[in-house]
């Protein structure tokens with residue numbers, strides 16, 4: 289790359305270096321007081337340098353240049369991967385453009401909290417995966433749930449929830465009682481009580497496969513019951529992912545997922561989303577935007593990238609999980625295994641109707657309820673780590689009594705059977721034999 293300066297001097301840079309540092313190189317040259325007359329591309333194939341901003345050449349003040357100098361023209365062709373729109377603030381040419389963007393006449397971004405193209409890409413993807421009209425991406429699974437509760441419920445509302453929900457979901461619903469919300473928690477197969485509690489309720493909250501006991505609700509039957517009572521049904525599909533279940537096809541009105549888990553799949557992002565009909569999603573979007581419950585462009589981008597491999601990851605992980613469930617069920621040190629694919633599971637027949645492509649990659653098992661024994665088991669494991677999340681490519685264990693469900697009262701935990709020996713396993717995509725050997729050697733040391 290050759291610079292022709294007004295002194296008549298030609299300055300030559302190594303091509304790789306100048307390509308990498310073009311903007312810096314030019315600003316340094318300008319600082320010396322020299323004017324660049326022209327820039328020549330030393331190669332045949334390299335596109336001619338285009339500053340993307342004519343005034344760059346006359347900007348002499350470093351303070352202005354450092355703020356305005358990093359310009360580039362929008363390429364006429366398209367990147368394969370959607371760029372990350374890492375900007376909170378967006379410009380408008382005039383007030384007419386502001387109106388056009390606000391009204392949706394022109395595609396545009398109002399402000400980072402209202403969502404960028406990265407938010408829209410993830411929301412469209414999530415909605416399509418669930419055959420829904422619209423979606424909203426939020427900062428986490430819990431913010432997606434909170435936005436849904438705050439957007440659709442009011443002080444007078446009654447919520448009926450499965451008693452088998454993720455601990456934080458139950459906690460949020462309990463918290464909302466401070467604002468007047470009425471809450472009833474019900475065992476999912478107690479249809480008589482469910483019917484009674486649903487009278488006058490606005491919302492029924494279920495998990496496709498519950499955390500941590502893997503209870504599978506009869507979605508078609510419960511959705512019909514809720515609709516007859518005038519309630520909408522929100523289903524947390526985090527454990528199943530759209531690969532194993534699309535709750536909207538079983539009658540659910542809103543599907544929510546912690547995308548932190550299987551959808552993103554690599555334990556490196558916190559994000560959540562809800563999807564459903566426009567009529568239900570728009571009030572949720574308003575709350576999410578106003579209260580700042582939204583995600584950010586980079587996390588949305590990571591989530592879209594992770595979703596690309598969802599199907600292959602889930603195929604492998606759920607087939608591993610089915611094998612490990614059988615292996616653990618036959619082990620003398622294991623008291624009980626909870627996996628919807630086992631005929632011994634109380635919801636096995638329901639799972640056959642509600643889940644597809646197998647029974648998902650989550651299982652739970654019970655050892656003797658001794659903290660010391662559990663610690664020995666956990667310390668004895670190699671690949672399989674204790675980690676208080678799920679849905680990554682690696683196999684992990686969690687202990688609900690000391691983590692997800694630690695804030696429930698001992699009585700509530702007891703009712704759910706979450707004693708000290710209860711472990712939940714999120715099965716990953718590692719080699720099955722390595723996982724079996726890891727479990728075998730840790731169990732045999734007990």
Ligand SMILES: Cc1ncc(COP(=O)(O)O)c(C=O)c1O
Nearest residue numbers: 428429430454499526546548559
């Ligand atoms: C079933 C379920 N729903 C919701 C959440 C909350 O998701 P997040 O941690 O992304 O807020 C979790 C988290 O573990 C979960 O397991």
